[in-house]
Amino acid sequence: MSEFEExxxxxxxxxxxxxxxxxxxxxxxxxxxPTPAATSTASAASTVKPSALVEKQEEEEKMKEKPPVEGRRVCTKCGGTAFKTEEDKSNVLHQMGGIKIYAKRYICKSCGNES
Ligand SMILES: [Zn+2]
Known part of the structure; x- marks a missing residue:
């Protein structure tokens, strides 16, 4: 280990x-x-703490972004990745000018499990 690293x-x-x-x-x-020693440690903490929080939040956001990626769907039952999609007519996501956009259901082609 170098002197710098130490x-x-x-x-x-x-x-x-x-x-x-x-x-x-x-x-x-x-x-x-408000002793001089306390203020110096407090200022050191305020520079370290928020950045650590931001890093944690960014990590959490990345975790949230991962699941909805299309094409990465994996069957929870058999682990298959081939799915057929069906419109779920009971689940309207969006309605505009008489056109309804339904939620999609993904049915595993291997075992028929809906996920
Ligand atoms: Zn399956």
Whole structure:
């Protein structure tokens, strides 16, 4: 390991310890005490915390985006990927000028399972 890498890891450990302290203070004392030490740790936390939250949100959004991708449908029963589609007349998605757009049902060609 290079000297630089060791320094970075040391820094990360220090940041981690600071975050632990801030989280501990936050859960124990609702009113933060305005000592110089406390304000410096608080500012360090405010720069680290929101970005971590944003990363988490972006990850969650990616997870949500994956399932509706067409053509990636997999049968929950047999794992088959060939489906025939049928309009589900009881499930109107959208109606405009007398034209109805129905939800689609996907029926597995291998086992007939509807998913
Ligand atoms: Zn199937």
């Amino acid at each position: 320094k970075v890891i040391e820094m990360l450990k220090k940041i981690d310890q600071k975050l632990d302290k801030v989280l501990e203070m936050g859960s124990k004392a609702p009113a933060p005490q």
